[in-house]
Amino acid sequence: MFSFIKKKLGWGQPEKADPADKATAPEASPAPAPAAPSPAAAPASASAFGLASAPSPVAWVPQAQDDTQAKPTDRRSWLDRLKSGLRKTGSSIAQVFTGTRIDDALYEELEAALLMADAGVAATEHLLADLKQRVKDTKATDPAAVKALLADGIAELLKPLEQSLQIGQHTPTVIMVAGVNGAGKTTTIGKLTRHLSDHGAQVLLAAADTFRAAAREQLAVWADRNRVQIVSQEGGDPAAVTFDAVTAGKARGCDVVIADTAGRLATQIHLMDELKKVKRVIGKAMDSAPHEVLLVVDGNTGQNALTQVKAFDDALGLTGLVVTKLDGTAKGGVLAAIALWSRQRGTPVPVYFIGVGEGLEDLQTFNAREFARALLE
Numbered sequence: 001m002f003s004f005i006k007k008k009l010g011w012g013q014p015e016k017a018d019p020a021d022k023a024t025a026p027e028a029s030p031a032p033a034p035a036a037p038s039p040a041a042a043p044a045s046a047s048a049f050g051l052a053s054a055p056s057p058v059a060w061v062p063q064a065q066d067d068t069q070a071k072p073t074d075r076r077s078w079l080d081r082l083k084s085g086l087r088k089t090g091s092s093i094a095q096v097f098t099g100t101r102i103d104d105a106l107y108e109e110l111e112a113a114l115l116m117a118d119a120g121v122a123a124t125e126h127l128l129a130d131l132k133q134r135v136k137d138t139k140a141t142d143p144a145a146v147k148a149l150l151a152d153g154i155a156e157l158l159k160p161l162e163q164s165l166q167i168g169q170h171t172p173t174v175i176m177v178a179g180v181n182g183a184g185k186t187t188t189i190g191k192l193t194r195h196l197s198d199h200g201a202q203v204l205l206a207a208a209d210t211f212r213a214a215a216r217e218q219l220a221v222w223a224d225r226n227r228v229q230i231v232s233q234e235g236g237d238p239a240a241v242t243f244d245a246v247t248a249g250k251a252r253g254c255d256v257v258i259a260d261t262a263g264r265l266a267t268q269i270h271l272m273d274e275l276k277k278v279k280r281v282i283g284k285a286m287d288s289a290p291h292e293v294l295l296v297v298d299g300n301t302g303q304n305a306l307t308q309v310k311a312f313d314d315a316l317g318l319t320g321l322v323v324t325k326l327d328g329t330a331k332g333g334v335l336a337a338i339a340l341w342s343r344q345r346g347t348p349v350p351v352y353f354i355g356v357g358e359g360l361e362d363l364q365t366f367n368a369r370e371f372a373r374a375l376l377e
């Protein structure tokens with residue numbers, strides 16, 4: 001399990017809410033008392049993190065090392081789930097290295113295995129060329145060593161996607177969540193909310209999926225479960241709901257506002273226009289917002305995930321991804337394709353989290369090295 005670490009003195013003491021402002025968000029539930037920060041999340045002083053001289057505000061950093069701090073059993077269980085989810089692919093790539101020779105046939109087999117794993121043509125070519133160079137440089141002669149070199153190449157390609165979601169630079173940090181139907185947006189928001197509130201953040205949810213009543217109810221259940229506020233409205237304009245939520249979040253000194261939006265295909269132009277409007281209106285409610293525009297993609301959709309990332313990025317300018325359902329039949333190679341595309345884009349679109357199950361503990365930070373290993377096991 002990962003956790004968030006506060007790096008700012010005074011964190012956990014949100015500005016006093018303006019009671020008058022509650023009236024501006026008609027259907028907002030009453031603000032619960034913020035969860036007490038855990039000792040790990042609320043250091044006695046910023047210097048505990050070596051930040052005494054750091055002028056920067058901010059941040060909660062779900063750290064890569066959190067994974068290693070997790071209890072061995074926790075860590076095993078989610079890694080095992082990831083591995084078993086990727087096993088289909090893993091075994092086919094791993095199979096390539098069971099022989100004794102490194103020759104053209106091995107590279108051809110590997111090419112086919114990477115393509116089968118959804119890496120796509122460009123990332124497959126990239127990884128093959130990279131591997132050949134590594135083999136040449138190291139003079140590796142043993143297939144097991146070549147497999148390890150491939151893991152290095154994949155980890156290096158994926159590394160720029162391994163970044164932390166920064167919370168705390170703004171009050172509130174506004175996170176807009178988008179994706180196609182059923183990708184796992186609401187579930188991811190629920191899991192993220194739990195982790196944030198467990199670490200003392202005051203979270204407010206915006207039910208901007210005004211289209212589907214069940215979606216609002218589902219988000220309300222998560223809000224209830226996590227004892228956080230929600231701004232919701234039956235029918236109406238998703239942009240208006242989000243505007244109300246951000247305004248209420250500002251007035252109440254909330255740490256994070258997360259907007260759940262209705263699922264849609266990037267080809268549904270009017271629905272994508274609606275999403276652009278939600279983003280614009282968030283900016284009207286708060287100058288710098290949204291601070292994060294996250295796309296939730298289902299890891300089982302293969303190369304289609306890359307198509308979704310490109311299309312939503314064109315429309316919204318993505319700042320991060322959550323790849324869900326990697327415990328299912330996902331082949332995982334598409335992350336290599338996303339990483340290569342990200343490299344060409346200039347600024348990587350990081351994978352802040354991966355989903356490896358439906359439980360609260362099944363939202364994990366992305367670790368390039370571990371993912372590369374899981375892919376090849």
Ligand SMILES: Nc1nc2c(ncn2[C@@H]2O[C@H](COP(=O)(O)OP(=O)(O)OP(=O)(O)O)[C@@H](O)[C@H]2O)c(=O)[nH]1
Binds near residue numbers: 185356357
């Ligand atoms: N196995 C598994 N299931 C997941 C994961 N994340 C979400 N789900 C499941 O996927 C289904 C759809 O999740 P939702 O959160 O409702 O998806 P959504 O994107 O909000 O759906 P719409 O609002 O219809 O667009 C639910 O059954 C979730 O429990 C995951 O990481 N692993």
